Amino acid sequence: MSDDGVSDAERKMQFLYQIRSHGVTDKAVLGAMERVDRGLFVQGLFSERAYDDTPLPISCGQTISQPSVVGLMTQALEITPRDKVLEIGTGSGYQAAILAQLARRVYTIDRFRRLTRTAEALFAQLDYTNVTVFTADGSHGLPDHAPFDKIMVTAAAEDPPGPLLAQLRIGGIMVVPVGQSDAVQSLIRVRRTEEGLRYDELRDVRFVPLLEGLGKE
Numbered sequence: 001m002s003d004d005g006v007s008d009a010e011r012k013m014q015f016l017y018q019i020r021s022h023g024v025t026d027k028a029v030l031g032a033m034e035r036v037d038r039g040l041f042v043q044g045l046f047s048e049r050a051y052d053d054t055p056l057p058i059s060c061g062q063t064i065s066q067p068s069v070v071g072l073m074t075q076a077l078e079i080t081p082r083d084k085v086l087e088i089g090t091g092s093g094y095q096a097a098i099l100a101q102l103a104r105r106v107y108t109i110d111r112f113r114r115l116t117r118t119a120e121a122l123f124a125q126l127d128y129t130n131v132t133v134f135t136a137d138g139s140h141g142l143p144d145h146a147p148f149d150k151i152m153v154t155a156a157a158e159d160p161p162g163p164l165l166a167q168l169r170i171g172g173i174m175v176v177p178v179g180q181s182d183a184v185q186s187l188i189r190v191r192r193t194e195e196g197l198r199y200d201e202l203r204d205v206r207f208v209p210l211l212e213g214l215g216k217e
């Protein structure tokens with residue numbers, strides 16, 4: 001029981017209710033979000049807001065995404081237990097943890113070593129053996145591990161990065177926020193079919209920008 005008299009169980013129910021009311025209906029995705037404790041990925045000052053449906057600051061000037069957006073993006077990838085998934089923008093590691101519940105293998109990249117180190121330590125603590133974390137500029141993807149069944153970009157790009165599209169398997173899906181970094185962006189889903197790429201627009205979102213090169217921290 002926390003100070004405000006709300007039990008952990010009630011908090012969790014409210015958390016899931018908010019996610020569902022934003023259109024996350026996939027049972028596997030909801031199950032994954034029920035199992036992963038977002039509180040572990042939000043540290044310090046903001047930890048008591050970990051179960052609110054809101055983005056929160058993490059270190060290196062970055063943010064952990066809003067839970068309902070995490071749910072919608074995960075749902076849009078239509079993940080199966082055989083999928084190999086690439087995430088660009090590890091941040092806190094929360095989204096990667098959700099992906100790791102649903103997919104066979106998850107590769108996640110961030111440009112800040114400080115973030116990848118913290119996320120890696122959490123995955124070890126939680127005994128997640130199917131997530132590998134890389135410190136690199138993720139816009140180049142991971143050619144050595146391509147192709148991927150699914151790719152999720154959690155930072156806003158001006159256009160879907162070409163190297164990532166090239167690393168998507170036929171039949172694969174990529175979701176990426178597209179637009180200028182200081183404006184509202186559009187969450188785009190790209191499907192690679194035998195005939196080429198098919199795009200559809202899912203909703204407006206707001207993400208930190210996809211930047212070039214490595215971060216300083």
Ligand code: SAH
Nearest residue numbers: 064089091092095110111137138154210211
């Ligand atoms: N998915 C994260 C939130 C991502 S915030 C979570 O669940 O917490 C966006 C992240 O993208 C930031 O951590 C930022 O450092 C990272 N990022 C931005 N540009 C990048 C790039 N070119 N390569 C890899 N990571 C990048």
